Amino acid sequence: MGRWGWRLFEGDQDLDAVLLVTQRVESMGVDIESWEHSLSSMVHQTDMLAPAEAIAIYSTAGYAASLANVTVPYIRKKLDTDKLGERLFAATRAKERVPEDLFQKAKYSTIIVGALMMRAGACIKEADLQHLRDLVPQINCTSRRTMWEDHGFRSPGKAQFLAALDHYEPGVARSFQEPSCFKCGRIEADIGHKPLQCKKCKVATYCGKDCQRAQWREHRVSCIHPAQRRVLNI
Numbered sequence: 001m002g003r004w005g006w007r008l009f010e011g012d013q014d015l016d017a018v019l020l021v022t023q024r025v026e027s028m029g030v031d032i033e034s035w036e037h038s039l040s041s042m043v044h045q046t047d048m049l050a051p052a053e054a055i056a057i058y059s060t061a062g063y064a065a066s067l068a069n070v071t072v073p074y075i076r077k078k079l080d081t082d083k084l085g086e087r088l089f090a091a092t093r094a095k096e097r098v099p100e101d102l103f104q105k106a107k108y109s110t111i112i113v114g115a116l117m118m119r120a121g122a123c124i125k126e127a128d129l130q131h132l133r134d135l136v137p138q139i140n141c142t143s144r145r146t147m148w149e150d151h152g153f154r155s156p157g158k159a160q161f162l163a164a165l166d167h168y169e170p171g172v173a174r175s176f177q178e179p180s181c182f183k184c185g186r187i188e189a190d191i192g193h194k195p196l197q198c199k200k201c202k203v204a205t206y207c208g209k210d211c212q213r214a215q216w217r218e219h220r221v222s223c224i225h226p227a228q229r230r231v232l233n234i
């Protein structure tokens with residue numbers, strides 16, 4: 001099994017979907033190879049299997065500043081120029097009507113396009129925002145770690161996506177890397193303080209006691225002490 005994670009862009013499924021989006025942009029006649037930064041470069045910091053040196057770099061202030069001030073604005077400009085983002089939405093949405101989309105890969109691809117656009121802070125048409133809202137309940141969502149290939153959302157990722165839609169503002173990049181509440185999906189910018197870690201597993205984070213309590217029945221199964229997690233290799 002490859003990478004798996006609770007939140008958006010933490011697992012292979014999402015990172016692979018970003019590569020498919022990149023291919024789609026290319027198929028629209030855009031010379032994406034010549035871009036100074038790739039779409040993936042906005043989200044690959046969540047790659048939990050990245051080499052230790054890379055993970056160490058991701059946590060430096062210099063890297064965070066260049067991601068926020070150089071990489072993300074660069075991609076935003078690319079997506080906003082000649083309405084590339086809008087055309088990318090149209091091309092991706094057109095694929096949703098494929099009848100054999102059993103595992104919702106086509107629909108989920110639209111979700112990933114939406115997440116990348118919000119990550120960049122690019123302009124999204126009201127009709128596309130509404131479409132994303134309508135699409136969310138149609139996508140499979142798992143609340144447990146699965147040992148087989150899952151598809152669709154994991155519940156903390158779904159919450160992240162919905163909170164991002166609620167707080168979306170063109171020109172304002174939305175990070176999916178920073179801690180988010182596993183229940184309501186909000187981040188520090190929304191709640192005014194950093195979400196707090198679950199004291200036992202140190203994986204889940206919550207905006208406060210109410211969300212932690214509300215998610216406990218679901219979270220209990222996967223709330224495992226770090227030392228025990230190593231023994232069980234999960």
Ligand SMILES: [Zn+2]
Nearest residue numbers: 181184207211
């Ligand atoms: Zn919350």
Ligand SMILES: [Zn+2]
Nearest residue numbers: 198201204223
């Ligand atoms: Zn926990």
